[in-house]
Amino acid sequence: MAGYLIRRLATAIIVVIGITLVTFLMLHIVAPEPALTILGPKATPAAIRAFNHAYGYDRPWYEQFITYLNHLLHGNLGDSPKDNQTVVSLFKEKAPLSAFLSGVSLLVAIVVAIPLGIYQAVKRNSVGDVTATTVAFIFYSMPVFMVALILIQIFALSLGWVDPNVSQDQTLGGALSSWPELVLPIVALATTTVAAYSRYQRSASLDVLAQDYIKVARAKGLPDRLIYTRHLIRNASLPMITLIGLSLPALIAGNVLIENAFNIDGLGLLFVKSLQNDDYNVLLGYTLLTAVLTVIGNLIADVALTLSDPRIRLV
Amino acid sequence: MTTAIDPPVPAPPGSPGADGGEAQGANLTGWRLTVREFLKNRLAVAGVGILVFFILFAFLGPLVYHTNQEATNLLNTDAAPGNGGGPLGSDSNGFDVLGRLMLGGRTSLEIGFLAAILATVIGTLWGAVAGLLGGLIDAVMMRVVDVLLSIPFLLVVLIVAHRYGSNTWNLSIILGIFSWLVPARLIRGEVLTLRVRDFVSAARVMGGSRSRLIFRHLIPNAMGTVIVNITFQIADAILALAALGFLNFGVHYPSTDWGSQISDAQDALSNGYWWEVFPVGVCLVLVVMAFNLIGDGLRDAVDVRLRKR
Numbered sequence: 001m002a003g004y005l006i007r008r009l010a011t012a013i014i015v016v017i018g019i020t021l022v023t024f025l026m027l028h029i030v031a032p033e034p035a036l037t038i039l040g041p042k043a044t045p046a047a048i049r050a051f052n053h054a055y056g057y058d059r060p061w062y063e064q065f066i067t068y069l070n071h072l073l074h075g076n077l078g079d080s081p082k083d084n085q086t087v088v089s090l091f092k093e094k095a096p097l098s099a100f101l102s103g104v105s106l107l108v109a110i111v112v113a114i115p116l117g118i119y120q121a122v123k124r125n126s127v128g129d130v131t132a133t134t135v136a137f138i139f140y141s142m143p144v145f146m147v148a149l150i151l152i153q154i155f156a157l158s159l160g161w162v163d164p165n166v167s168q169d170q171t172l173g174g175a176l177s178s179w180p181e182l183v184l185p186i187v188a189l190a191t192t193t194v195a196a197y198s199r200y201q202r203s204a205s206l207d208v209l210a211q212d213y214i215k216v217a218r219a220k221g222l223p224d225r226l227i228y229t230r231h232l233i234r235n236a237s238l239p240m241i242t243l244i245g246l247s248l249p250a251l252i253a254g255n256v257l258i259e260n261a262f263n264i265d266g267l268g269l270l271f272v273k274s275l276q277n278d279d280y281n282v283l284l285g286y287t288l289l290t291a292v293l294t295v296i297g298n299l300i301a302d303v304a305l306t307l308s309d310p311r312i313r314l315v
Numbered sequence: 316m317t318t319a320i321d322p323p324v325p326a327p328p329g330s331p332g333a334d335g336g337e338a339q340g341a342n343l344t345g346w347r348l349t350v351r352e353f354l355k356n357r358l359a360v361a362g363v364g365i366l367v368f369f370i371l372f373a374f375l376g377p378l379v380y381h382t383n384q385e386a387t388n389l390l391n392t393d394a395a396p397g398n399g400g401g402p403l404g405s406d407s408n409g410f411d412v413l414g415r416l417m418l419g420g421r422t423s424l425e426i427g428f429l430a431a432i433l434a435t436v437i438g439t440l441w442g443a444v445a446g447l448l449g450g451l452i453d454a455v456m457m458r459v460v461d462v463l464l465s466i467p468f469l470l471v472v473l474i475v476a477h478r479y480g481s482n483t484w485n486l487s488i489i490l491g492i493f494s495w496l497v498p499a500r501l502i503r504g505e506v507l508t509l510r511v512r513d514f515v516s517a518a519r520v521m522g523g524s525r526s527r528l529i530f531r532h533l534i535p536n537a538m539g540t541v542i543v544n545i546t547f548q549i550a551d552a553i554l555a556l557a558a559l560g561f562l563n564f565g566v567h568y569p570s571t572d573w574g575s576q577i578s579d580a581q582d583a584l585s586n587g588y589w590w591e592v593f594p595v596g597v598c599l600v601l602v603v604m605a606f607n608l609i610g611d612g613l614r615d616a617v618d619v620r621l622r623k624r
Contacts, residue, residue, distance in 0.1 A: 015462050146599065
């Protein structure tokens with residue numbers, strides 16, 4: 001186990017270094033003159049040269065990369081000239097709200113999807129199963145912002161239950177004080193996630209139901225309720241661990257889209273604004289942050305799976 | 316059953332000749348069996364129907380239903396359906412919504428197809444080479460895939476599209492170049508099981524070069540997986556394009572795509588101009604659903620184990 005952990009960790013570190021290099025190079029190629037974004041389009045060549053020299057942009061890319069890595073190791077992601085703040089402080093300001101949105105919607109999705117998928121498998125081909133499968137299939141094919149617009153139309157405009165405008169308070173506490181406005185974004189995010197998860201949960205449960213140990217449990221006269229709670233849920237939920245680990249990029253993408261659809265002042269909105277402002281340090285920082293989170297998510301999922309499934313004992 | 320009765324006409328797609336030999340049944344080739352199996356799946360056939368409808372709608376529709384999608388008509392903005400506007404009304408620039416749906420649909424379908432084909436070609440080659448060579452090269456090639464897969468797709472595509480994407484070709488290339496990773500993994504897995512099979516060993520012993528092994532033996536036999544993957548890839552590319560468009564990084568004027576249309580009309584919703592948002596949304600969802608249905612159907616049809624004998 002320890003050996004497996006160490007090897008898994010070593011691969012993760014290599015992947016993280018690779019991610020940093022790829023992201024840095026990509027932005028290096030894509031970024032136009034950083035001086036032009038900061039000094040404005042009318043900057044004189046001399047001013048641009050002075051700026052490039054001062055910030056080290058005139059050095060070869062690998063030297064810039066090593067400087068960036070060095071700063072990174074000291075927890076410095078550079079500055080955001082547009083917001084006149086360091087990227088780290090910007091992230092600290094906006095992250096709680098985004099994390100709250102993603103976390104709660106993921107939790108809601110898991111709590112809904114696992115029982116739903118199991119119900120569908122147990123009542124296979126019943127009216128409930130067919131309905132759930134159809135609805136899940138439609139939402140699976142629907143972009144998250146479309147779900148958001150439908151929810152806005154129904155619950156905010158037609159029924160008038162909630163205000164379509166989300167509170168512009170940047171802090172998590174401020175946003176929570178008017179929590180009804182966060183319900184629609186969370187429901188929108190959770191819906192698309194449930195659509196994806198319940199499909200997997202259903203097929204995983206079907207696989208488990210066909211196993212011999214379920215037949216044994218039935219044969220020895222265990223009531224259905226105990227078969228489902230003792231044998232089915234635990235075995236059928238194992239693939240979900242991997243799936244949740246793998247779905248981090250999708251969650252992040254959903255976050256970017258939902259924050260833009262509802263105008264929520266989180267990291268996703270910051271990313272799109274920085275894109276429009278050519279604020280490359282923020283773009284680089286956010287891409288790196290999310291990529292590293294993805295690696296960590298996969299790592300945790302792998303370890304959690306080996307811990308919870310005794311059949312997977314990798315040497 | 317009708318498909319089984321008219322054997323001589325259609326040449327089976329791909330190159331099933333001598334290589335697909337094992338898959339040949341008594342009378343039917345592997346591909347024809349797949350088609351027969353696919354046609355039995357009513358949902359998948361419905362998917363093909365929806366898709367054909369939208370292809371006709373987007374590519375032939377403008378020839379029948381003429382609208383001006385280049386000059387704005389500011390005297391007739393936000394007109395309700397049938398009320399001065401066309402059958403689906405007009406949008407905030409006075410463009411006819413039905414005509415705009417056709418224009419946006421064309422872009423979305425074109426980009427979806429092009430991006431998926433590009434991604435599949437790169438992914439198939441990458442996966443086949445890695446799987447065949449094995450060892451250190453395989454490990455390095457797959458770590459590259461791991462690294463790229465860890466970077467959230469939407470962010471990368473947004474960053475690159477912001478700078479280089481503005482028309483169909485550029486966006487297709489950008490979406491294609493960043494979405495070959497999943498096909499690469501799939502094909503590598505397929506090749507790993509294929510390369511130890513007897514017919515590949517036979518080809519190797521007969522002195523077949525590596526490229527011959529890849530192009531004549533491995534890829535044709537992994538074709539089922541490749542084709543199934545293409546359909547899902549198209550659905551994903553159309554969704555990704557819609558996301559780009561929604562965030563205002565889609566194709567630029569005078570062209571449009573479905574995501575950009577939704578984005579343009581977002582504010583119209585609170586004014587009650589539902590026709591600017593929901594028809595586009597329905598088209599988008601139907602097309603993506605059609606590809607997912609076709610993909611599911613193809614996957615079941617290609618997988619011999621699921622076939623009823």
